[in-house]
Amino acid sequence: MSSAVDDFNRAFHSSERVQGYTHDFYKYPARFSPGFVQFMLDSLTEPGDCVLDPFMGGGTTIVEAAVSGRRAIGSDINELAQFVTRVKTTPLSDQDILEIRRWVWDVRDAVAQIDLAAQPLDVPVKNMPTSAYPFFAVATKLANDLRFPRRRQFAKCVLVRVGQWALDARSTTPKTDVISGEFEKRAERMIDGLREFVTAVQAGGIYKNKITSTRKLMPFSASDSGLVKSLKRHDIRPKLVLTSPPYPGVHMLYHRWQVLGRRETPAPYWIADIRDGHSESYYTMGGRSQRGLRNYFECLSGVFNNLRTIIAPDAAVVQLISFSDAEIQLPLYLNAMNEAGFQEANLGAINSRQTRLVPNRKWYTQRRSCNDAGHEVLLIHRPVCQRSAY
Ligand SMILES: C[S@@+](CC[C@H](N)C(=O)[O-])C[C@H]1O[C@@H](n2cnc3c(N)ncnc32)[C@H](O)[C@@H]1O
Structure with a gap:
């Protein structure tokens, strides 16, 4: 019989190809492994609970939440992320x-x-x-x-x-x-x-015609008040925030394909007939310059400060994050979470700050000698004390 730690390690370090259900509808950059999401949902929530992913990307959290009988809220500023996640979770007759x-x-x-x-x-x-x-x-x-x-x-x-x-x-x-x-x-x-x-999803007890109402997909930036206002209006208190914000200092093309070598094309937006028009820094919370990085950590603190007011008092915040330079950026990240009113926590046998090697990823960082961006760090936080917005 395997222990919870073995199960966690298997899910966390899995290098299996992302597949199954609708996961392969788009290869979203830096997407979660579905097994990891499933493990976190099973360990930290009950059926019917609500999970929030404010940087949902290709919607791995939203798909797995539906399959596990959880309600999900997802938001992303990238219209491509909203488009893909919607299609992945909309049944057809x-x-x-x-x-x-x-x-x-x-x-x-x-x-x-x-x-x-x-x-x-x-x-x-x-x-x-x-x-x-x-x-x-x-x-x-x-x-x-x-x-x-x-x-x-x-x-x-x-x-x-x-x-x-x-x-x-x-x-x-x-x-x-x-x-x-x-x-x-x-x-x-x-x-x-x-x-x-x-x-x-039906096997988990949700009728086909109710699937789209078990998930809410929003177009908000995690740093503006729209997301928080909307959750308050619907009286939704997520039990779990499971997310992967953009990675500080890491060049990641959420909005472009690279064709014929390194030429960037906005073709996915043209094919899907959705709006684009932003530069890389828009999708990465600041870009890779020193100024961009300062903006990143200020923004991060603002995001979680807002979220703290609407999540359940005992909610867990689970994040997977890569850094271009972990030695400098991890303390800044933890400090931003601290300023936002969160403290690091271990969840039973699952410890914060565990690291996994990310298989098959292309990374571009400012310090090319530094291989930090090829790893992801698991961060777990809980709110220090709830400042209720209700
Ligand atoms: C690492 S990806 C998330 C990948 C996701 N976990 C998945 O499984 O596909 C980070 C996402 O954050 C989004 N993003 C960047 N800045 C944002 C902001 N201010 N508000 C909301 N989303 C943002 C990007 O568009 C990108 O989709």
Whole structure:
């Protein structure tokens, strides 16, 4: 029989590929391992409790919360994060799936008609490879003809995922027929993933038509008052904050794909038809300059100071975080949490400040000799004393 510590170690240090349910709908940068999230939810909450992820990214916390029968609140300033998490947790009807399959066939037929040699290409998306553009232009146009937002969004999420597969971090672009073949396979795989997700949530006692109401997805910055006001208005007191804020000093592209080497494209926003327009520092709470880092820790303290007023008095705050320079930044991080009214805690056998090596990650930090950013540190906090906002 394995102990709680063994179970924790297995979940925390897992290097398994992120898969299952809808987790593979998008490879969100720095995403959680689902097993780790599941372990934390099981250990620190009961079914029906509410968990909050104010930096939800690709929504791993939100998906796993639904599967575990917990309510979840997720927020992120990145529209791509909101888009992906919404699609990952929105069930489709049989009729929706039928219409989406028809769209897949229509795309396949329309793409087969494209005369690639005759294309005088004027690609309106910065750095999108010209050879890939016709496929996505045709497929997104046909997706716009689908009825109901949930069908259109699922279809566009398939295209975003195929685009990520075809373009991101690749030095060459696959040919149109290869992209089209992957697209057909991927659409079926995502339909299966969503079915698997819905079945798992239902097994936990939540009806299919209630799934979207067990999670709230918000567009707020964690540092402004919108999130706190909204939680207060709905009288929601999370028992657990499970999150991974942006990493101080680490260059992380939450909003771009890197194509043909290191050229950055906003293609996912164009495919999903969502707003972009911000620079890296917007998505990383300040950027990598000294000034950016100062801003980061001020912002962090403000975020948690606000959150402290709306979480349950005995709530735990569990964070996974990487640093470009842990020796300098970890004390600043702990200090910011302290100023926000939190103290570090151990949860039974699970100790704060444990470190894991992150498999297969590309990192860019200012000090290239420093390998800190290849690790994640687990931080656990509890509120010192509750300053109630209710
Ligand atoms: C490390 S990622 C979270 C990944 C997530 N745990 C997952 O499993 O996909 C950090 C996220 O914080 C978001 N973010 C950055 N600044 C923010 C802010 N001020 N408010 C809310 N979200 C923010 C970024 O857009 C990014 O999605």
